[in-house]
Amino acid sequence: MRRFQNSIWVYGDYRNYFQNRVTLQLLARAVELAPEIDADVCAVIFGHSVDDFVGEYIAHGAQKVYVIDHPDLKTYSSETHAALLTHLSRRFSPEIILIGATDFGRELAPRVAKRLGTGLTADCIRLSIDDNGLLIQTAPAFGGNLLAKTVTPACRPQMATVRPGTFQELPHNDDAVGDIIPVTMPEDLPVPRARLMRSERIPKRAQRLEDAQVVVCGGRGMGSKTKFKKLFELARLLGGEVGATRPVVYSNWIAHDALVGQAGKHVHPQVLFSFGVSGAIQHTAAIADADLIVAINKNPEAPMMKMADTAIVADANQVCSSLIRELKRRIRE
DSSP, X not given: OOOOOSEXXXXXXXXXXXXXXXXXXXXXXXXXXXXXXXXXXXXXXXXXXXXXXXXXXXXXTOSEEEEEEOGGGSXXXXXXXXXXXXXXXXXXXXXXXXXXXXXXXXXXXXXXXXXXXXXXXXXXXXXXXXXXXXXXXXXXXXXXXXEEEEOOSSSSSEXXXXXXXSSOOOOOOTTOOOEXXXXXXXXXXXXXXXXXXXXXXXXXXXXXXXXXXXXXXXXXXXXXXXXXXXXXXXXXXXXXXXXXXXXXXXXXXXXXXXXXXXXXXXXXXXXXXXXXXXXXXXXXXXXXXXXXXXXXXXOTTSHHHHHOSEEEESOHHHHHHHHHHHHHHHHHO
């Protein structure tokens, strides 16, 4: 039987490093989990001319970094990257592999888990270690109404994808040191069935919802899709972003990427405004890290009102309109 090393691997997706920090967030959580199973924290990175990113991963907690640096890896291929991660896992036998639950991670992780014959828990919102040293992978289930805890007692490695924004990255440590382990590109890689001809990054002016310092969240209490749109103007005046509850998203008042909840984004702004949100557990679990919560709702007994630092019993639409008028007046003055 193959012996697995006590190591936690974090797959490094550096392609949008300065905006997408999920790799650093997973490294931070791995640093917290590692002492419980006496494990090394390792990053794994594939690409070409990636020395700068190797240094960044060490500065954010990686004790070892496995690197495959090759010109053929300059552009991403799901088939190639899945084959490489499978190859390294079979060679070095990590105990745990963590991958960000981005579009990229959701494409890569299942392919690797299938090849390795192990389990995978997708879109985790919590990671912990049980008394037997197994990774407890907590993820929403049944449309976000329940939280399921999964362990992988027999197969290795234990694998999970984790949503961006779930954990906080560690501060950059210029004095950190780590081992860099270069790995030769395997010669027997399968030829990708698809290849990239051209790519173009579409710039986005708005900041990511999970990074916003001001979040304006709206629920069905706003009354209608037309009234809900007022939240975008308020968020613009406040320099923030708009989030929403699941009923709003399912009613097509806003796109799914604005969903704040266990089945969506986790946010931790300095200020969160909650307009017409009742406060279901699926939503409140994703905003618990907000520094200040201001809730506006007609129902003073709504769970959201009890959770808020400041609760205003009023019509959410009217309060939103009043705030917009006042902010515009102050700007004019």
